[in-house]
Amino acid sequence: MTAMPLPYTDDPDTKGFWDAARERRLVIQRCAACGHCQFPPHPFCANCAHAEIEWVETTGGGRIWSFGVAHGPTLPGFQDVVPYPMIVVELDEHPDIRIVGSLVTGPEAPINSVPPSAIRIGMPVDVTFAVVSDDVTLPRWMPRIIEEAQP
Ligand SMILES: [Zn+2]
Incomplete structure (x- = not known):
């Protein structure tokens, strides 16, 4: 079986994201000049072009805005x-920011662990993290567990 391709974690524009993921934090960029938040990472602010960008933590909670299902052909690492x-x-905190990822039943569960028939637009999800190598920890999402109110 061919390994799944992994991201470069030392790119200057994305290093902060991968460093935070290794600490199990989901971060996005915020412009130090105008406060604009953005993802995916850019070397400058997409709103005002200022170059001073900082990383800010999110709760990692959100809702499924859209989804698709990969069938094939795929890259060799995804065939199985x-x-x-x-x-x-x-x-949740930045509804204008959308992140593509995997929906899984647990932090280390395979990316096909949630059947597509169980997925709904608007489904609440929470981030979790899978350690896939020494350098790469991948953010992914799990369906949010809703606590029933106690009478
Ligand atoms: Zn800006």
């Missing part, structure tokens, strides 16, 4: 897990 869903998460 098709079909698998890919979701687009709208963050």
